[in-house]
Amino acid sequence: MTKVLTAVEVMELIPNRYPICYIDYVDELEPGKKIIATKNVTINEDFFQGHFPGNPVMPGVLILESLAQAGSILILKSEEFLGRTAYIGGINKAKFRQKVVPGDVVKLSFEIIKIKGSVGTANAIATVEGKKAAECEFTFIVGQQ
Template identity: 85%
Template structure:
């Protein structure tokens, strides 16, 4: 039985400004409004970054895994009534750790959980996993501004 998607890729593009080649969320599994999101990125050999990272040994760059986590966070933030129609920006990335490679064929599950919010500035814990194993994690500071 297939799992129902909370948001499709088209619905994701209605929320965040990212477009090809830098939109990485395939769909959203679930959202706990204003608190937490779980989203999915299917990694394929067709990604343009694999042309140079690394030929013969394709590995998704860690910076792009962090970007994918940030996009999941943007969806969570901009899906809220308070910030609908705004844009979310990264204000800081702390404690970033990369624990295993992400390669073509992997499915990344992205978790972004808001831990503190004051006005239009907040912090969040973010974790990317492949088959239940952490491949990357960090803390974000984010700022929500006008579109």
């Protein structure tokens, strides 16, 4: 499989760094419309030390953060927003369908529904082996340069 963006290229776009950079690579990218990115979940993640000892589960909020980071890449690859920073403005209709555990490969899909000025909405879905792990609707805000 060909990667559209590597982890290094992702870090050139978004400000997130270890331990809170959750995108390993980008599979597909349609600027201004849709992205599919990948997060490989390993037992070495810092959050597994406390969530939960003996029963490691990726926190739901970090699944949403991973989706938001994928969205940031999509937004910042759009010509009108180059060089800017994307922020979460709101999260609606969040649902968690199954646990994400060490060894899982999470596919992160973020699709822009509408943009007006520097504010937009998007649908986001995280899947593991083709099954929904989480989904939500994001409102995002793109900061000024």
